[in-house]
Amino acid sequence: MQQKRKLIAILIDGMSADYFETQAQRLPYLSGLAQSGTLVRRMSCPVPGTSLPGRTSMITGKPSQEHGIFGNYIFDGTNFRVARPDDVLAPTIARRAREAGLKVACIGHAMVDPDDTDIYEAPWWLRDFIEGSRFVKVLNPGSVSRLLVPRGRDGHNATIPVSNGGIAEDEPGLQHLLGIACDQQIMRDVADLACSDTPPDLILTEIEMPDVIQHYFGYESEVSHWSLAMADLLVGELHQRLERAGRLDEYVIAVASDHGHSPIETAIFTDIALPGVLCQSEGATLHVVVQNEAHRDEITSRLEEFGAEYIGNDHVPAGVRSSIAAYAAPHRHSFESSPSNNDGRSPIGRPRYISSHGLRPGTPADDRFAIFYGAGISQRTVESAAAEDFYPALTSILGLPVDKRDGEAMGFSIL
Structure with missing residues (x-):
C-alpha cells in the first residue's frame, strides 16, 4: 500500500488540451501547478467525448462500454434518458475510498452516488439538466430527488442552489453570471471543508461554466477566455486558502477536464433529417435506435447525405448494443434539434451551440489535460494517456490497495 495522502480532485468542464497548451499565459495558477507537478499533456476521451461519459471514466477507470454511461443520455430499452449515478456499472473512486474507511466529500461533482459519500x-x-430532458417523464422522481438532497454537512449550511433560479433561456447572460457565482461558491465550500477541523480524505468537485460559455459564445472567444481564466483563478484561490491554513502539504490537487471543445459552423437537424426516428444528440455524435441491420443501413444512407459517418457501437454496453448505432458529424458540424423559427424545414442550419465536443473518435480537439500537484508528486511531463488512467492515479494518491476490479495499472507514473 502506498503512503496515504488527502486528495482534492477538480474537474474543469470543457478545457481542452489544445487550449491549455496554447493559452498557458491566460492560466497562471494551473500553469504553475503543472510546472511543479506532473502534467499529462493529452488525455484521450471515451466515446463519445461528452460530459457524463468523460466524468465517469475518470472516476471508475473504465471505458464507456464497461461503466455503462455511453452518453449524457442513455437508452433504457424504450427511450433515451439522463444518465444517473445508479446507472454506473463499476465502482467509483468515491466508493473505493469509503470502503477503505476514508472520509469522502462530493461538492457538486456529477455521477457520484450520494450513498458513497459522507458529505x-x-x-x-443538475435539476435543470434533468428537467430540460425531453424524456424527463420517464425518470423515477425518487431517484431524481435523492440526487438533489445535501447530506452530512454537520452544521455547515448548504449555500449552493440546485436550479437556475427560473431564469429563461432567452436571458443567457443572467444564467451564465449565476453559473459563475455557483462555481465560485462550490470552490469556497471545498476550501472550507479542506481547512476545517475534520477535513475529508477525498474531495470531488467541478467547475462547470467554461463548457457552457464556450457552447454559446464560441471556442477562444473573449467571453470564453474569461470563463477559463475564472476557472484558473478559482483553483488559485483554493491553493492560497490551503497554504494560509497550513494544509497545503496534506493535500494533493488533481485537476483535469472531461473533454475538449471545437468550433461548430453547421448543425444537422435530426428531427428533419431523420423524421420519426428515435435518436439522441451527443454534440457531434448521434446515437440512433435501430430495429435491425437493414434499418441501420437505411439510417446510414440518410446521414451520409450530410457527410455523417457510421462509427459503430463498440462503446455501448452489451445490454443495449444491438439497439444503438452511432454516427459522427463531419468537421465543424454537430447534431441538434431544429429551432422553432426554421420555417423552411431545412435539415441543416446555424447551430445553437457554436462550439461543441463529442467529435469523431480520436479527434485531437476532444483531448483534455491532467495535472497532479502536491507532496510526493514527481515533477515531470507525460505526453499522453487514456481517460481511464486518471482513476488509478487517484487510488495511488489515496494509498488504496490494489483491487482486482481496477484492472491494469495506470499508464503513467505520478510518484
Whole structure:
C-alpha cells in the first residue's frame, strides 16, 4: 500500500488540451501547478467525448462500454434518458475510498452516488439538466430527488442552489453570471471543508461554466477566455486558502477536464433529417435506435447525405448494443434539434451551440489535460494517456490497495 495522502480532485468542464497548451499565459495558477507537478499533456476521451461519459471514466477507470454511461443520455430499452449515478456499472473512486474507511466529500461533482459519500452537495446545474430532458417523464422522481438532497454537512449550511433560479433561456447572460457565482461558491465550500477541523480524505468537485460559455459564445472567444481564466483563478484561490491554513502539504490537487471543445459552423437537424426516428444528440455524435441491420443501413444512407459517418457501437454496453448505432458529424458540424423559427424545414442550419465536443473518435480537439500537484508528486511531463488512467492515479494518491476490479495499472507514473 502506498503512503496515504488527502486528495482534492477538480474537474474543469470543457478545457481542452489544445487550449491549455496554447493559452498557458491566460492560466497562471494551473500553469504553475503543472510546472511543479506532473502534467499529462493529452488525455484521450471515451466515446463519445461528452460530459457524463468523460466524468465517469475518470472516476471508475473504465471505458464507456464497461461503466455503462455511453452518453449524457442513455437508452433504457424504450427511450433515451439522463444518465444517473445508479446507472454506473463499476465502482467509483468515491466508493473505493469509503470502503477503505476514508472520509469522502462530493461538492457538486456529477455521477457520484450520494450513498458513497459522507458529505454531499448536488451539482448546481443538475435539476435543470434533468428537467430540460425531453424524456424527463420517464425518470423515477425518487431517484431524481435523492440526487438533489445535501447530506452530512454537520452544521455547515448548504449555500449552493440546485436550479437556475427560473431564469429563461432567452436571458443567457443572467444564467451564465449565476453559473459563475455557483462555481465560485462550490470552490469556497471545498476550501472550507479542506481547512476545517475534520477535513475529508477525498474531495470531488467541478467547475462547470467554461463548457457552457464556450457552447454559446464560441471556442477562444473573449467571453470564453474569461470563463477559463475564472476557472484558473478559482483553483488559485483554493491553493492560497490551503497554504494560509497550513494544509497545503496534506493535500494533493488533481485537476483535469472531461473533454475538449471545437468550433461548430453547421448543425444537422435530426428531427428533419431523420423524421420519426428515435435518436439522441451527443454534440457531434448521434446515437440512433435501430430495429435491425437493414434499418441501420437505411439510417446510414440518410446521414451520409450530410457527410455523417457510421462509427459503430463498440462503446455501448452489451445490454443495449444491438439497439444503438452511432454516427459522427463531419468537421465543424454537430447534431441538434431544429429551432422553432426554421420555417423552411431545412435539415441543416446555424447551430445553437457554436462550439461543441463529442467529435469523431480520436479527434485531437476532444483531448483534455491532467495535472497532479502536491507532496510526493514527481515533477515531470507525460505526453499522453487514456481517460481511464486518471482513476488509478487517484487510488495511488489515496494509498488504496490494489483491487482486482481496477484492472491494469495506470499508464503513467505520478510518484
